[in-house]
Amino acid sequence: xxxxxxxxxxxxxxxxxxxxxxxxxxxxxxxxxxxxxxxxxxxxxxxxxxxxxxxxxxxxxxxxxxxxxxxxxxxxxxxxxxxxxxxxxxxxxxxxxxxxxxxxxxxxxxxxxxxxxxxxxxxxxxxxxxxxxxxxxxxxxxxxxxxxxxxxxxxxxxxxxxxxxxxxxxxxxxxxxxxxxxxxxxxxxxxxxxxxxxxxxxxxxxxxxxxxxxxxxxxxxxxxxxxxxxxxxxxxxxxxxxxxxxxxxxxxxxxxxxxxxxxxxxxxxxxxxxxxxxxxxxxxxxxxxxxxxxxxxxxxxxxxxxxxxxxxxxxxxxxxxxxxxxxxxxxxxxxxxxxxxxxxxxxxxxxxxxxxxxxxxxxxxxxxx
Numbered sequence: 468x469x470x471x472x473x474x475x476x477x478x479x480x481x482x483x484x485x486x487x488x489x490x491x492x493x494x495x496x497x498x499x500x501x502x503x504x505x506x507x508x509x510x511x512x513x514x515x516x517x518x519x520x521x522x523x524x525x526x527x528x529x530x531x532x533x534x535x536x537x538x539x540x541x542x543x544x545x546x547x548x549x550x551x552x553x554x555x556x557x558x559x560x561x562x563x564x565x566x567x568x569x570x571x572x573x574x575x576x577x578x579x580x581x582x583x584x585x586x587x588x589x590x591x592x593x594x595x596x597x598x599x600x601x602x603x604x605x606x607x608x609x610x611x612x613x614x615x616x617x618x619x620x621x622x623x624x625x626x627x628x629x630x631x632x633x634x635x636x637x638x639x640x641x642x643x644x645x646x647x648x649x650x651x652x653x654x655x656x657x658x659x660x661x662x663x664x665x666x667x668x669x670x671x672x673x674x675x676x677x678x679x680x681x682x683x684x685x686x687x688x689x690x691x692x693x694x695x696x697x698x699x700x701x702x703x704x705x706x707x708x709x710x711x712x713x714x715x716x717x718x719x720x721x722x723x724x725x726x727x728x729x730x731x732x733x734x735x736x737x738x739x740x741x742x743x744x745x746x747x748x749x750x751x752x753x754x755x756x757x758x759x760x761x762x763x764x765x766x767x768x769x770x771x772x773x774x775x776x777x778x779x780x781x782x783x784x785x786x787x788x789x790x791x792x793x794x795x796x797x798x799x800x801x802x803x804x805x806x807x808x809x810x811x812x813x814x815x816x817x818x819x820x821x822x823x824x825x826x827x828x829x830x831x832x833x834x835x836x
Contacts, residue, residue, distance in 0.1 A: 469494040469534040472523035473581075475541070475589035476507075476515025479597060485510035486600065488592025489523030494536065501526040504592035506600035516541040517562035519589060520548070524569035524576075529761045533574045540583040540590075549578045633817040633825075634771055635778040637675055637682075638788050639700065641692040642667035643810040651727050653784075654720035654753070657690050667811035667835055668696040672703035674813050674834040675780055680704055683777035686770070688715040688784060696811070697782040704780070712769075714762035717784035721753025746800050756803065760790045767791065771818060788814065795824050811835060 471494050476487035488504040503522040507515055520537065527535050539545055546552040547563060548570075554563050570576045583590065642664030646653040660668060675682070682704040687697035689711045697709040723731045731750075732739050741748045746756035763783075770779050781788075785808050793802045795816050808814075812830040 468530060468532045470500065470527050470530060470532040470536070471497075472520075472527055472535055472537045473586055473589040474516070474519035474523040474537065474539050475586055475593045476512065476517070476519040477590070477593045477597065478510055478512045478515050480509075482509050482511045484508070484597055484600060485512070485515040486593045486596030487515045487519030487522060488589040488594075488596060489519050489526060490588045490592065491523060491526045491530065491532075494534075499588075500530060502588075502592060504596040506596045508600075511558070513541070513543060513556065513559055514562065515593065516544050517559055517566065519593065520544055521562060521566050521569065523589075524566060528569060528572050529764065535570075535573050535576045537576065537578045538581045538586065539578070540581055540586045542580055545578045545580045632776050633819050634775055635679065635815065635817050636767075636770065636791075637678055637778065637780045638791060638814040638816070639671050639675065639696065639780060639782045640785060640788055640808050640810060640812050641688075641690075641696040641782060642671070644692050646725060647810050649727070651725050652720040652723045652731070654717045654724050655690075656724055658692060660692050660695050664692070664810065665695070665699070668699045669703075670834045671696065671811040671813055672700040674831060675700050676703045678813075678815060679778045681778060682707060682780055683774050684710060684770075685780045685782070686710050686712050686715065686766075687782040688717065688787075689713055690716060690784075693782045693784065697780070700780055700782065712766055714766050715781065715783040715787055718756065718759045718786040719752075719754035720750050722751040723753065743804065746803070756786065756790065756800075759786050760794070763787045763790055764794070775820065792816075792826065792829060795826050806830070809835070 471492040472489060474489040476485065478485040485507040486505065487507065490499055491501040492499055503526050507518055516539065520539065524535065543552070547554050548566060554560050642660045644653060644658040644660055644664055646658055648661065685697050685701045685707050687693045687709050694709060694711065701707045701709055735751065738751055742750060749755040788808055789803050789806055792806065792814060808830050809832050812832050814829045814831065815827045817825045817827065
């Protein structure tokens with residue numbers, strides 16, 4: 468994939484309240500694929516500009532881009548990243564190094580300076596980040612986009628949305644397994660449902676049917692604890708074939724598979740602390756939450772483009788469902804360690820073509836009582 472990254476950053480005071488914005492476009496069409504923006508607290512213009520570059524490159528990596536054309540109105544960042552200017556400010560060197568590591572992930576990256584008037588989309592996102600941090604009315608972004616869940620920031624509104632063109636996504640965690648009831652990490656191990664798990668899955672099927680019987684598709688992780696749960700749900704909503712999507716599989720917990728939290732904490736205390744502190748850290752021999760997030764965002768993009776305005780059931784595991792809900796609620800990473808998802812719990816959300824999202828329920832369990 469060939470993409471264009473437009474990035475910018477700003478500071479109201481230099482240093483002062485700062486924020487960045489980044490837009491990733493498909494090179495061939497100019498279509499917006501991802502948008503990123505965030506406030507930085509007190510920082511300089513140059514720190515904010517580099518932060519926008521890093522965010523844009525990270526977004527391009529999540530899209531599995533191979534070629535990236537970076538366009539910025541910061542002459543300093545473009546010249547330094549192109550190797551023509553030295554990085555004399557020690558405060559910029561860590562950000563430049565982080566950007567350089569990201570550059571190395573692509574087959575080709577180019578850096579081009581553009582005038583500010585041609586970088587309005589990224590500039591508007593940077594200003595929006597600063598406005599939100601200051602509690603000011605949010606400015607509209609320059610361009611509408613075809614959203615990827617969790618990466619666009621649609622205008623906020625209290626107006627009750629119409630459901631006519633929303634895609635309803637019903638998220639269901641699989642029923643209980645022998646590892647579930649024992650409180651053990653259950654990742655790629657293909658364990659079956661217990662008798663209790665079968666009963667939970669049937670109860671979840673009844674709840675899904677109560678939400679909507681006119682289901683268009685039932686999607687599942689490839690592991691049998693999910694496919695069996697999905698089969699029971701499908702039987703309750705009209706006997707649809709279950710579509711297996713490999714990217715809905717649980718996080719790979721590597722050496723921690725089938726161990727309890729206490730066992731992991733005793734055997735890998737430093738690794739556990741690092742894993743809890745950052746979504747970029749993977750268990751030994753396993754997979755990071757950042758990697759899981761990347762693949763489930765791809766699933767959601769496929770769902771939204773394939774079943775617009777329909778109802779889709781997704782049967783998956785704790786980590787993918789938590790990451791979907793984190794993005795939908797625009798929550799921070801701490802959300803992942805604070806949300807509990809029961810076996811056969813049901814969550815529901817609606818997604819509109821303009822990127823608006825309404826999370827209607829999280830971890831419903833009344834059907835299990």
